[in-house]
Amino acid sequence: MRRILVTGARGQIGVELTLALRKRYGAARVVASDLAEAQPLDDLYERLDCMQADAVADLMRRRDIDVVYHLAALLSAVAEDRPQAAWSVNMSGLYNVLEAARRFGCQVFFPSSIAAFGPSTPRRGTPQITIQRPTTIYGVTKVAGELLCDYYATRFGVDARGLRLPGLVSSAAPPGGGTTDYAVEMFRAAALRKRYSCFLAAETRLDMMYMPDATRAIMELMEAKPERLRFRNAYNVTGMSVTPREIAAEICKHAPTFAVDYRIDPLRQAIADSWPQSLDANAAREDWGFAPRFDLAAMTRDMLVRLGAATDPFDDPNSDEVPNANAGFG
Template identity: 50%
Template sequence: MKKILITGALGQIGTDLTRYMRGIYGKENVLPSSRKRKEGHPLMDEGNFETLDVLDYERIEELVEKHQVTHIVHLAAILSGTGEKNPQVAWDINMNGLYNVLEVARIHDLSVLIPSSIAVFGENTPKDQTPQDTIMRPSTIYGVTKVSGELLADYYHRKFGVDTRGVRFPGLISSDAMPGGGTTDYAVHIFYEAIKNKEYSSFIGKGTFMDMMYMPDALKAIVQLMEADESKLKHRNAFNITAMSFDPEMLAKEIRKFIPEFQLKYDVDENLQKIANSWPNSLDDSEARTQWGWDPEYNLTSMTKDMLEKLKKKLDA
């Protein structure tokens, strides 16, 4: 039976992933962790939880030995928007934290799944149907650390035989946890404001297309790749995956099917817009589909309907 340690588990992906994995592998076999406890957070009362700063190598090793961990899902990271405000901290956590996880995995023969991001791409990358293997010259410290992380994880696989795997996530949309400082966060905030105030001012401009994915598909992708036949994986770190590509206007149009009076305005953040402009309009995820059967369930229409239904219940609206 797998024993799975999740780092950065109180973030946008980790909360949902912990619950999803516990439903598959059993509550006792999935251990969420984060740098600090967060009182009032639902995971504090839903099973085992450990504090873990990924910069503390000894603590990672202590938890691996204590809980007989076999797999690590390494989510702890500083995202794009936050990273640009403090690039030194972003490098420290994103790179030195990953190095510590890989070293523990090497010594204890663990498997590691490390999410990457569309932030690995840059202005010179083909914008439409961005290939799996292409130019990666990112313009943010987050993107730099994700490219470096992909290369480091591949190195640990080639050099030491560590079973490392990863996906390049697009923007993620969740009805549960709030996002944590990414360029694509507008695609979550817009739903909350549509329900509460019937209007939203987007910090990303009209006509800016970016790949997105609904959280249930993201969770499925992590488990599906973790369970994939290793012999079929030609790429490891990391696979392009996507579910939909849209701009703010397209998302607003879908929301109006359920909230006709919704108004979309713009208050563009030039720094975040510059980051968004450097990313692809759409990804080619054919390698993930071929090598491990990736196939998302949600598109823009079905995601919008489900998201609004869940948030209306959550907000009692």
């Protein structure tokens, strides 16, 4: 049975992925880690700085880890504000995890992103294999991460796998400095009956995915037989191609008084304008059966229900509920 480590477990993906992994494999087999200190008597959480190679290796050895979901990173807008720190965190952390995985024979998941593409990439129906010339430090670290994972797979036999994730919408964790976080902020404003000021232009079209689809895709990829995987790092996946105006209109079907204005952040708008509007995910469908379950309408209904009636599932690792915005591991 797998013994799993999740790094960056208090982040946007980490909160929901840890819950999903614990439900699938058993709570006692999934160790969550992040920079925050653990609460007393919480033996399923460990404080970990992934930039400390010895600490990464020690934790994986002590916990007898078989699989690492390495999520610790600085996201796009934050990374652009702190590019030197972003390179150190995103690349050193991944290198340390891959080195420990090489030593201990672990499987590794690394989340790449649509940020790995750039303005010279075809923006519609972006192919699985295409030019990758990102113009942000976050995107540069994602391309470098894809290549580093490929190197460890071919040179050392590390079973490293990854997805190019689009913008992710989550009810469980607050926004973390991503360019597509406008969607999460918009849903939260609607749940609080507040007007929302969007930092992207109304017609900015980007690929998005609801977090339950993303966590399921991650687990399905990691469970797929290796001989089925043509690309390994990293498969294009997506759920929907939408604009802020379209999300707002869908929210208004459930909350008619919800209102949005647009106050453009030039930095994040420039980042968004360099990313794909839609991804070609056929390779993921063909190789391991990827199929999203949520479109915009289904995601909107579910988000508003969850934000309006959130509970704390960490009290019950077998719960189907999603935690509220303040839920965490430490």
